[in-house]
Amino acid sequence: MFEKVLIANRGEIALRIHRACREMGIATVAVHSTADADAMHVRLADESVCIGPPQPAKSYLNMAAILSAATITGADAIHPGVGFLSENADFAAMVEEHGYVFIGPSPEHIALMGDKVRAKEAARELGIPVVPGSDGAVEGEAQARKVAEQVGFPLLIKAAAGGGGRGMKVALHEGELMQAYSMARAEAKAAFGNDQVYMERYLGQPRHIEMQILADGQGGVVHLGERDCSMQRRHQKLLEEAPSPALNAAERARIGEIALKAMHRLGYRSAGTLEFLYENGEFFFIEMNTRLQVEHPISEAITGIDLVREQIRVAAGATLDIRQEDIKINGHAIECRLNAEDPTTFAPSPGLVTDYHQAGGLGVRVDSHLYAGYRVPPYYDSLVAKLIVHGNTRNECLMRLRRALEEMVIDGIATTTPLHQKLISQPDFIDGNYDIHWLERWMKQQAEG
Amino acid sequence: MFEKVLIANRGEIALRIHRACREMGIATVAVHSTADADAMHVRLADESVCIGPPQPAKSYLNMAAILSAATITGADAIHPGVGFLSENADFAAMVEEHGYVFIGPSPEHIALMGDKVRAKEAARELGIPVVPGSDGAVEGEAQARKVAEQVGFPLLIKAAAGGGGRGMKVALHEGELMQAYSMARAEAKAAFGNDQVYMERYLGQPRHIEMQILADGQGGVVHLGERDCSMQRRHQKLLEEAPSPALNAAERARIGEIALKAMHRLGYRSAGTLEFLYENGEFFFIEMNTRLQVEHPISEAITGIDLVREQIRVAAGATLDIRQEDIKINGHAIECRLNAEDPTTFAPSPGLVTDYHQAGGLGVRVDSHLYAGYRVPPYYDSLVAKLIVHGNTRNECLMRLRRALEEMVIDGIATTTPLHQKLISQPDFIDGNYDIHWLERWMKQQAEG
């Protein structure tokens, strides 16, 4: 096992990684910008190194500085956390070239999944379902009919040169196909001077479902069930839950089986996430995140598995000692991302945290680097606390979440806590009845109402 | 289910009960003394009533004031918490007479178990093992031999009129019996003018093991495994763990079976605890606590059962929907009691909490009524926070506890945190190798060394 791990990140995730290391008896090195000299993980780490000024490019994205810090502290391994360099294949390769262990997947897998087009091809080859569609442009009505038959309805016809919704038409059933096809072409021609169109399955109300994977690269692969991250605004997740209120055990087993086989064939190592759109019982691959995710604690809550500990273990060459049949989904968990933002305008709200009090009690976990007197710097991500609540049932979890949100105190800065409080009292949310568009729709109604 | 529950207690346990109520959609009434007007549970409760001045006798022990508060707020039920009136049979009866539900066992069971002599008799009748001994005074050598044969060695011979260790002798084996018997009589005669002596099994290095019971009084009884509370100083528990490092599955099953049968025969309702001394594979009943216990969260951590919720449910007339076979002991949990006391002299340390920060992250639960700016009043119990840590193994739990203790910040007052930090690094503790005398022995060594 490693003697010393350098944590190449900041904020709550740096603290999360520090905690896992500390519990494994591994010493930690916190690297930080000048703006984070007083950060919680810097205070708690065994050693800290200032690697640059506040600008991320000169500190947390500064590969040379991070590697120099590893050199001068004698670290064995580097954990990249979430964001920053965590999905940078060059960094992973550089870490390895310099003789350190990168706590994550191989640079090749990071590169593969980082390229949208190659990732989708890889997914198809690995047997992961992708959104069905035409392989290229659809030329003429006969081909359109043929593609429609293969792909199925509803169908989206979109300009090859398109963007912004122009040259995009939906055909809900066969009767609408020809008109939609010709209108899309005409619009594409008018808008882009090019009437080439693609066709693919149209997803009107998909949910964002993702599978948490853990693999040792030595034949051991497990999944920890799914997370439902449909509660999004501008592709930013706000609240996540596990299991998904929309999936049943059979669907979970089916997509789980697909994920296991694919990761086995890929020879993947470390934690990773397969993201899907889900509609009417079907899954469609979006992308794979070759890193830890912000919402990983809800999977930890329902499985009892410490994902960061496992990441570190497999990076050190250990095999997984968990088999799929050992993993039991136990109860329900929800994470609320508390951001330093105005809860209605989402304007960032950095500044001095004058008072801070974490919710406590049964089934409540808080991952946060805040403390009273801490100044949230304006240079980084606005996530300041994750409130993770677990219950034996979804209803118990919701009730517990309500009382835990009441107990959270973050004063001096605006946070999204009031938004979460409003959100979790909405009947649609309580019923688990929401897709990836729900939040923006609801917020629009709120703004208008 | 109840609409409104009055919480007749203060501090962390009042907050604990408030949380359970809130999660069940039950409104709460906090009653408090003038010293607790700004207490956390008072702030969070739906309603609060000041019932008297700081002195417990005039507030938290003032039955008339508590019942008046229930009347003016229209509460349905009263939860007595831990300590104060929680094991007062008269109060339980009075609560029922006034038409409220007492969230606890029947007044008869409280009274029975509150009387040491009757409780021991009852235990024997219910098939619970008690410390074997002579039924009364042992008159003469022949009877001494007969009793010794029944009771077994080692044997303690003690003056009927005794106290303070005088007139007390231990016979480790039969060869020592006669001499010990005559010496004990002689000492008893000299010290108390009465040479009557009793005999009972001598326990040299017992552990304190207790079984957590949950029963609905309608035939449903389960146990949640045992807690090991051997880490005591002057009969005050400092740190508890579950399961006990000393018990194996067979012993757990055996004593569990005995407890279930006994509680079934007794017709017990609510949460309760059977306390035992345990030595060399044998259990000996000490007493039964007919209430929630301070250390209940470690049982919650390893079973996933919310004990306060269940207490409230069965008090409202519901039957248990958990069967013994559903209860799986999962991992290991430890609770540290953080008291507002000097960690070496144990002098109370009330006063202003200038800074407060709870440990967070995976597997960590904090039950505390503290907040920055709170003033710990000098009138009550010194328990100010419970740190409860859960891990998949005892070792993981110990490592997590170490890092969680590092993260706890309680400034402005002295607490027992440093004592816990020292304690958990002791080889005997790490090995789980300690009895009820260990802590006092170790502290004496510390003081001398």
Added chain:
Amino acid sequence: MTKFPIDEEALRTLAGLLEETGLSEIEVAEGERRLRVARHAAPVVQAALPPAQALPVQPAAALPAAGAPAPAAGPAEGTVSSPMVGTAYLAPEPGAATFVSVGGRVEKGQTLMIIEAMKVMNALPAPHAGTVKEILIQDGQPVEFGEPLMVIG
């Protein structure tokens, strides 16, 4: 030690500017010298949360039923606070005349009201003689321990 140089004039100017502009803070720096003046709207709060406030209770009438202590300092002089939790009645029975009225004279020991607790009616005697200046509660109102009931001046 050299004397710490304080430019009183400059500080006065800044203080004046602060007042004039309605700002709460001004800071100026010149090389290694720095001046900063600030004025906060409300008293600066030291603790994160307000400290425990003493309940507004007053050395009150001692009833035989429940011992009434005299915690801390209280509000207006002459305030009579409740010695127990219960329901306060201003008249001996529904519809009857109240024990006392605002403006009326009371003697020490005279019954001011009744507080019902545990189905027992406890008469509340006047702790001192005087004029009833204010009655702070309604007939039949639930009252807490220490709650101000009446002002007798």
Added chain:
Amino acid sequence: MTKFPIDEEALRTLAGLLEETGLSEIEVAEGERRLRVARHAAPVVQAALPPAQALPVQPAAALPAAGAPAPAAGPAEGTVSSPMVGTAYLAPEPGAATFVSVGGRVEKGQTLMIIEAMKVMNALPAPHAGTVKEILIQDGQPVEFGEPLMVIG
């Protein structure tokens, strides 16, 4: 003592801008001069922990390898801080004479030491001419970004 110069006009302008823009704070700096005005909506709360202190860094030498910014105010004038993380060497090779010594004169641009980062040797040039007053590190010592290395007065 020299009089502290206060640009009242500038402060009034800033106060006006603060009002106009609805900001709660404006800070402007020009070389070593700095002005800051603030208006708080709510009472200022004292923090439980001391606010984050700016690291003692100084407008330092800019190395070609890593851009060195100049955050906040720093310690003693003339302090040269490290523009990067690495290992500092006071001499060009082991056993050789050091680049500079205490008491010695340095010209602007003259190499003060070498900082090794990622196996690249980066020469640290003097940001200004002067006398080496203090060398704050040992040969071969690991240094952080912003760590004070030398004082040149």
